[in-house]
Amino acid sequence: MSTKRGLQLDRVVLLGRTFDEYRRYFLLNPEDLVGKTMLDVASGVSSFCAEANARGIRVTSFDPIYSLTPEKIAERCEPDLQSVFRAIGSVPTYRWTYYKNPEHMRELRKRASSTFLLDYQAHPERYVSGALPKLPFADDSFDLTLVSYFLFAYQDQLSYEFHRDSILEIMRITRGEARIYPTVTFEVEPSRYRPLLRSDPALRDFEFTVIKTDFEFLLNSNSFLQVRRI
Numbered sequence: 001m002s003t004k005r006g007l008q009l010d011r012v013v014l015l016g017r018t019f020d021e022y023r024r025y026f027l028l029n030p031e032d033l034v035g036k037t038m039l040d041v042a043s044g045v046s047s048f049c050a051e052a053n054a055r056g057i058r059v060t061s062f063d064p065i066y067s068l069t070p071e072k073i074a075e076r077c078e079p080d081l082q083s084v085f086r087a088i089g090s091v092p093t094y095r096w097t098y099y100k101n102p103e104h105m106r107e108l109r110k111r112a113s114s115t116f117l118l119d120y121q122a123h124p125e126r127y128v129s130g131a132l133p134k135l136p137f138a139d140d141s142f143d144l145t146l147v148s149y150f151l152f153a154y155q156d157q158l159s160y161e162f163h164r165d166s167i168l169e170i171m172r173i174t175r176g177e178a179r180i181y182p183t184v185t186f187e188v189e190p191s192r193y194r195p196l197l198r199s200d201p202a203l204r205d206f207e208f209t210v211i212k213t214d215f216e217f218l219l220n221s222n223s224f225l226q227v228r229r230i
C-alpha cells in the first residue's frame with residue numbers, strides 16, 4: 001500500500017493559475033514590474049501572461065503545449081481540472097483559506113484557462129512553444145523569470161539533472177533573478193534536490209535563497225526559491 005498522503009499525480013498536469021495567485025506565490029508588486037520583461041516558464045493555461053500584459057508588464061509564456069491549437073489545449077486541460085477537483089477535497093495536504101473549497105478552486109482555475117485561451121488566440125506572439133531543459137531565447141533576455149508548479153513539485157517525474165540543467169538554462173536567459181514556486185513536493189516535504197543544487201559545482205556562480213511568503217494552499221508551500229548570480 002502507498003504511504004503517500006499528498007495529491008497523487010503520475011504526470012505533469014495541465015492546470016492554470018491566475019495573476020493574483022502568482023502575485024502571492026512570488027511576492028510580486030505589480031507596480032514595480034510595469035515595463036519589465038518577464039518569462040513564465042511551464043506556464044500552461046495560466047492567465048498570468050494575459051493579465052500581466054494587460055497591466056503593462058511584458059510577459060512571455062513558455063510551454064510545450066503552445067504547439068497545439070486552442071481547441072486541443074481546451075480539450076486537454078478540462079479532464080485534468082476535473083480529476084484534480086474530484087480528488088483534492090479528500091487529500092489532507094491542503095489548507096482551505098484562500099480557496100474556500102474545491103468548487104471555488106475549480107472556478108479560479110476555469111477563469112484562468114478561459115482568460116488564457118482568449119489571449120492565446122489574440123496574441124499568439126506571447127506564447128512560445130518548447131520544453132525545458134532548453135529555452136529558445138537569447139542570453140539575458142528577461143528581467144525576471146518565474147516557474148510555478150513544475151520544478152520541485154514534480155520531483156518524482158523529473159530528475160535532479162533535469163532540474164540542474166533547467167536552472168542553468170533559465171539563468172542564461174535571465175539578466176535579473178529567477179523564482180521557483182513551490183519549493184516542496186506534493187507530499188509537502190522540501191524537495192530533496194534543493195541541497196544538491198546548493199552544493200553542485202556546475203551552479204557555483206549562483207546563490208539560492210528561500211524567501212518566505214504568507215500564501216499557503218499546499219501545506220508548507222509558503223516560500224519560493226530565489227536564484228541570483230553571485
Ligand SMILES: C[S@@+](CC[C@H](N)C(=O)[O-])C[C@H]1O[C@@H](n2cnc3c(N)ncnc32)[C@H](O)[C@@H]1O
Binds near residue numbers: 147
Ligand atoms: C501544473 S502546470 C503549471 C502551469 C502554471 N505554471 C501554473 O502554475 O498555473 C505544469 C506545466 O508544465 C508544462 N511542462 C511539462 N513539461 C515541460 C517541460 N519540459 N518544459 C516546460 N514546461 C513543461 C506542462 O505542459 C504544464 O502546462
